[in-house]
Amino acid sequence: MSGVPLPVIQGLQVVTVAGGAPGVSGFIAWLEARLQGRRGPRVLQPYLDLAKLFGKETLVPQGAGPLFRVAPVASLACYLTVPMLIPVLTSYALPLGYMGDILGGGLILAFASFLVAAAAAETGDAYAQLASSRAKTFAAITEPVMLLVVFTVAMITTTDLPYVLGATVRSGPAQIVRPAHLLASAALFMVMLFETGRIPVETHTGTTEFGMIESGRSFEYSGPDLALLQWGSAAKQLVLYVILLNVFVAPWGMASTTSLLAVALAIPAILGKALLLGCAIAVLDNTYAKLRLFKITEFVSAALLLAVLAVFTLYLGGG
């Protein structure tokens, strides 16, 4: 069987994330509504929303500079660059996979979020600025957690390429039950809840501006720009899910050869895994209440505790 060319697989990774992301968001919103006894929006609703928004005109607030128009496009581009670096479909590294490590991917994600925040600051809208300043404040305290998770990965694998950690986890049960790996995964999961704006940090679809962190930043946007931002945040969510699933928690079901069948099967596999994780997220959303803003530091300090303990257990040689 002739193999699929590697650049095509690389492109497919990006297409999978870009195409699947709104569906995953839609599924979580639908399941959450079902768990609350509502009928909920249909799973494909985010796609329809995007189509509707792309058909409208864009309005720019008075006095907003060019960054306001650039940010949505640039941030979506950043979010779609990361799938080239991480294992989405294949368990072997693709040509551009060595372009950046986990830190590189984190840097690109942080840059995208910085662009959105800077653009929100340009608008002069109090709520958008409030949300972006909050997002940056809390991002500054989640960053140490991410760094410690990366340290843990680096100490386990002696490198920080995501492909290698995935291969290490697949190598046997001894790698899975070791406390350092479990702790790093749990800390990453908590950071992911924060980054994707889920309960207990913020309500994902809330309408009260006072509780908003991530979702308040797009207040002044309309039309195609708003569509790009929404698509970007869905893509960011799926990228983080893929990192958690394919690198840390469940690096199985990926293509190990270049054959067409294996690659074609890997696409529904990763989307299915993301939907399973989405089920867990929806249950969490319905189980906990949103934390008060000043309690978020406690949430982050718990994540920090997990990440610090991961590094400690490794240093003691037992992890």
Next chain:
Amino acid sequence: MLLAATYSAPTVFDGIANTVALIVLLLEFGMLRAALLRAQVRLYAGQSLAVSVLAAVVAFGRHVPELYALAALSLLLKVVVVPLLIIGLLREANEEIAGSGTLGVTQEVLISIGVGAFGFFAVGVLGIHSEVLPTAALSLSVAVVLVAFILMIVRRDVVSQAIGFFSLENGVSVASLVVAAGMPLILEVAFLFDLLVAVVVFGVLMRTHHRRSQSLSTENLDRLRG
């Protein structure tokens, strides 16, 4: 093309034992954060369950059958009897919320991370090697003891302090599993009955204190004059 980990991972048994010991430590941190007395008692029950599971894991993995008896006994006493007794006392006292600590939760956790790290590395350099459990479990148990001290120091109510003391005993149990898993059963059982004595003493303390000051808080004890 891809290299798996070059570091050798601990065996599956060591990994599981370490993870359970780690859960004991994490539940200790949970007690530090818990705002409700009842939640604290529940976390203590969970921690004792983790200690019993660890004893059972050692019994299974290292073929030390008398540890099964210890696991069952500590399950009965520390997971069922002691929490029920404390909850009964709480019901009489009619208080729900633990006395707030002298520090905020975030500071408490950060200080405990520091103190726990000290315990970790202090034991790490001793180079104690055990036949049955990995050294990391010993370090974790010392960290549990130290964090339990922090819990007793920063909290200002009798129940939290009692829970801190009982969970300290859990840390010591884990340490004894590492250092001397084959310790004669009678000694370990003596430990457990020591705990029962402590429960009685703390129960009397809680009742007397509550009757005298109408609260579980120890704050007004500062003002006592001889």
